Amino acid sequence: MSxxxxxxxxxxxxxAVKKLSGGIAQASPLWKDSRFADLSASVSRVASELKDFMVAGDECCIAVDRFDRIASEKY
Amino acid sequence: MVQVTTEALRMVRSSLTDFLADVEGIGARAAQQSDNILHACKLQMNRAQADVDQSEARIVALTKEIRQTEESIRNMEGEIKALAARVPGMEEQIRSLRGQETGLESQISALRSSMDSCDSPEAREQIQDRINGLRERVSQCRDQQRSLENALRNLEDQKARLQKQVNDARSRMARLESDLAAERNRCNRLRDKLERLKMAFGRVESDLQDYVSAARGFESSSTESTHRNASGVDLCIAGIESYLATDLK
Incomplete structure (x- = not known):
């Protein structure tokens, strides 16, 4: 288990989020009006929400790794 | 003012669709991973508990073996003591029999002397009979001595055998006590490990709940906003295509 x-x-x-941001940015030269800015802001919020997920995932991994270390102790 | 091409809109639509496919099921996957990890953790804790149980059982067995060995040593030392207590009596009996033998030999010697100075055949015969009787008693004395000396030798052999067994038992006890001390130390470490595992498991459980919740939340909100944007882009494309299809003549 790890x-x-x-x-x-x-x-x-x-x-996936990076790919989405990259894909949206590629359309930028061809989309100049304010709607593109709205779309970009929406994608930025998705990227921001990802942070909570990443932080929770990191904390979880740290806890699991610690459990693994203790479980592997031999006496 | 509108400044967009259908090409740009299709690029965006494609990115949004790909993203939806990429994040689909993130919540379910996180939940499954959580279940797998919790199951594996519980197996590890069961193993740790079994290790503690096994160590405690070994401590009980070693303690019992030490007590039995102690009792065995006590019994054997008691036997040695009892055997040793018999030795003085037997030695005294042997000394007494030697003394008797010496006394009888003296009597035989005196009777021989008197026989030499005796003229009467009847008297000589009587003296000879007495000498024969004394010789028989000397022989019995010697037989009893030999028997007692054999018994004494056997007793000493038995004492030596028992003493060797006592020494072996003491060596075994020293090893058992050393093993017991080591096992107690090991048991304490295993108990400590189990307690730390339980605490760590509490943290894993809590963090996994947060992780699954975050995954579900991210999937839900990102999917919702992406669907909304995709629908909006579809409307934009439809609008442009409708505009381009309009016949202006």
Whole structure:
């Protein structure tokens, strides 16, 4: 048992949000009106919400790793 | 003023659709991971508890073996003492029999001397009979001595055997006591490990709940806003296509 699956998911979802931001940014030269700014702000909020998920995931991984370390002690 | 192309809108639509696919099920996956991790944690804690139980059982067994060995040593030392108590009496009996033998030999010697100075055949015969009787008693004395000396030797052998057994038992006890001390130390460490595991598990449980909750929350809010944006982009595309399809003649 380890935290690797959680870390893998966190990396995947972080990559997904980065991919979304990148995809939206690619349209920027072709979309100049205020609606694009609205869309960008919406995507930024998604990125911001991801932080809570990442923090919770990190805390979880730390707790799981600590449990693993204790469990592996041999006497 | 509107400044957008259908190409830009389709690029955005594609990114939004890909994102929806990427985050779909994040909440369910987090919940499954949580279940797997909690299950694995419980197995580890059960293992740790079994280790403590096994160590405690070994302590009980070692303690019992030490007590039995102590009792065995006490019994054997008691036997040695009892055997040793018999030795003086037996030695005294042997000395007494030697004394008797010496006395009888003296009597035989005196009778021989008197026989030499005796003229009468009847008297000599009588003296000889007495000498024969005394010789028989000497022989019995010697037989009893030999028997007692054998018994004394056997007793000493038995004492030596028992003493060796006592020494072996003492060595075994020293090893058992050392093993017991080591096992008690190990048991304390295992109990401490189990307590720390229980505390760590509480933290894992709590953090997993927060993680699953965060995953579900992120999936829900990001999916909702992405769907909204995708629908809006679809409307924009439909609007532009309708505009481009308008026949202005």
């Amino acid at each position: 935290s690797s699956e959680i870390r893998k998911d966190m990396q995947e979802f972080q990559a």
